[in-house]
């Protein structure tokens with residue numbers, strides 16, 4: 001049967017993942033991400049959906065990250081009333097992330113009105129908190145490995161990819177008169193070995209593959225990032241100050257807590273007070289604690305042995321603003337984990353304001369710092385940073401560790417493909433900057449001789465699916 005696949009986002013860029021799949025009588029959307037980063041990309045969030053959202057029969061989500069899920073409230077607010085299928089952990093994480101995204105949109109509109117810099121008067125948010133809450137009611141959890149019948153002859157299945165909690169690839173199988181066809185959307189593929197999550201599951205008998213290419217031209221450092229972390233923590237402790245780690249609230253913070261607990265138990269770092277100061281990180285932490293079944297065997301074995309996976313010896317959670325402010329009184333022997341990960345906003349700002357001017361303190365970046373963010377400015381060695389209307393001098397020691405990525409590099413992606421039992425008819429590379437996608441295309445063609453396409457935004461292809 002002829003089916004049309006259209007790339008509505010994450011084509012030549014890493015955000016706004018949206019794939020429209022149309023058969024003779026059905027329309028499905030795979031991922032519904034927000035465009036982020038450059039202004040020309042962000043403006044795409046305001047463009048109307050190319051078809052009437054009410055015509056869609058189902059939305060299927062590979063994982064909770066905003067660049068895959070963050071446009072859903074808008075889709076639902078503009079007429080989509082059908083089901084949103086996702087793994088149970090993805091459903092729970094979206095319950096935290098989507099209202100937060102709405103809140104940020106509302107804040108932005110409020111600022112634009114206050115400063116008068118919007119062309120629209122008054123400036124409106126892309127969507128509101130009630131929009132996000134309404135769309136959450138359309139979510140329906142689908143367990144990994146369960147077969148969800150989308151029609152009489154097409155079934156969907158999520159299989160885990162170890163990228164973040166609940167992340168999975170989508171495996172669609174159609175039963176046709178002349179045999180079956182399989183179409184796989186990779187979502188984001190994780191690393192082969194993660195402290196907490198399982199290695200990516202293997203896909204088989206794939207006819208068409210839509211594959212991410214974030215690290216299509218890069219390899220992760222060979223050195224173990226945990227060794228660097230041990231050094232930074234010990235050096236920071238010896239200087240007598242406090243270690244501040246800006247970290248993404250969902251995923252990165254929990255993995256870091258897991259690693260810190262382990263390092264403490266091995267006795268390679270001293271038992272320090274660890275403050276987790278981000279309301280969203282605390283909600284995500286509860287979700288992680290409920291989803292032990294989604295972890296790898298090693299982590300589940302520890303759980304069975306009675307280990308509280310994310311609890312360091314002197315863990316302090318800071319749900320309230322007063323808890324957060326009280327951390328300012330701590331002079332030494334502490335680690336502060338706070339969001340946002342790029343110091344673009346959130347409680348991390350007041351910690352940086354407090355800690356940056358003192359040379360005994362250390363600021364550690366463990367995630368990618370986008371151009372233009374305060375995180376990037378500090379990382380680049382700027383002598384002072386503008387915050388809350390004042391120039392804050394940077395005297396604290398600044399460190400960066402890059403190896404904690406949640407994305408497979410190109411060798412790890414190729415190793416995943418090597419596990420396919422036969423050549424797909426066609427591979428589409430999405431979710432990568434043009435250079436990364438084209439570099440991966442070349443490597444797959446050379447290694448496997450497969451037919452690889454890098455689609456542009458809005459491109460459509462007819463598949464025999």
Ligand SMILES: [Zn+2]
Nearest residue numbers: 063065163188
């Ligand atoms: Zn992701």
